[in-house]
Amino acid sequence: MTVKTEAARGTLTYSRMRGMVAILIAFMKQRRMGLNDFIQKIANNSYACKHPEVQSILKISQPQEPELMNANPSPPPSPSQQINLGPSSNPHAKPSDFHFLKVIGKGSFGKVLLARHKAEEAFYAVKVLQKKAILKKKEEKHIMSERNVLLKNVKHPFLVGLHFSFQTADKLYFVLDYINGGELFYHLQRERCFLEPRARFYAAEIASALGYLHSLNIVYRDLKPENILLDSQGHIVLTDFGLCKENIEHNGTTSTFCGTPEYLAPEVLHKQPYDRTVDWWCLGAVLYEMLYGLPPFYSRNTAEMYDNILNKPLQLKPNITNSARHLLEGLLQKDRTKRLGAKDDFMEIKNHVFFSLINWDDLINKKITPPFNPNVVSISLSKLLRPKGHFFKVRFVGCGGGDLKK
DSSP states (O other), X not given: OEEEETTTTEXXXXXXXXXXXXXXXXXXXXXXXXXXXXXXXXXXXXXHHTSHHHHHHHHHHSOOOXXXXXXXXXXXXXXXXXXXXXXOSOTTOOGGGEEEEEEEEEOSSEEEEEEEETTTOOEEEEEEEEHHHHHHTTOHHHHHHHHHHHHHXXXXXXXXXXXXXXXXXXXXXXXXXXXXXXXXXXXXXXXXXXXXHHHHHHHHHHHHHHHHHHHTTOBOOOOOGGGEEEOTTSOEEEOXXXXXXXXXXXXXXXXXXXXXGGGOOHHHHTTOOBOTHHHHHHHHXXXXXXXXXXXXXXXXXXXXXXXXXXHSOOOOOTTSOHHHHHHXXXXXOSSGGGSTTTTTTHHHHHTSGGGTTOOHHHHHTTOSOOSOOOOOOOOOGGGGGSOTTOOEEEEOTTSOEEEEOO
């Protein structure tokens, strides 16, 4: 499919159009993320916070949500709202402990907000979920799975950490690490594809995180660029554990149909029992997209894409190395029993020739310099102390700038 535009004086392919739309959406997300980080820099400076202009900016920036600000207390819970998070590392926590600064994400069941803990003066991403919405869509198991997985994996460098969770009558709260380097999806759409060294670095950190999950008998199941964030230095952080499946031991299987269409493994589409090798298929799909710009077997028509995943042979263009080709062929093997990782899980991926340049001990200890720095905004707070009425410019590196005025 092509769309001819007079303004472009040429032909715009569907993949390019899809990329342009994705870039625009991600661009707006990045702008908001830059503002969040700017607010964080301000709020983290006790001297600057006392300045009246700074206080007015922080007041304006707060989301006007009465239930979060405790303006309107929640009504008593109905029987349908009885979701219990179970034990919490901070059972006495409550929404009023936080200064909510900005909405940084939205989902089917609630929002993620940038928040500053009043007592600790630390910044977190707080996921706030509506119990009623969860129950309506019968997603209690997925929500509890996310909470359980996060509690188990706070120590891994490439998995987002859950600090604690708590609840009110009608909401669940997850207090998470604030990761501000942007989605891998955004950076990939902006650059269309990555060179092999950069793709190898990301794939290695992702594989390390998946291998760790597997060591705890957890299958991730929903690996995609939108669930992969970069931290401020450019390291990978996997988020969104709502589709994780616990207690999948070596050679164990499950059969739940879930995931994202572009990245579904053949056995999932066939509704056959599947195991942890489903994550290695997804790693192959993400690596393919990093190298080529689109997921393997991609089609605008979902039914056709499913058919491609099930029946179409993998096609690899000649612009990648033999080791990358061999790895993709191993990971994107339609027969899960023959897929790379089927025998010895993460060790097979770790020992593949494509990763021969990776020192895995240095990788997990973050001693390898990332190939890309997200250039998270850094601004001198002295700019805030200009005389009243003056403009000051905030430069969001890599995503434009903006003028703010009191």
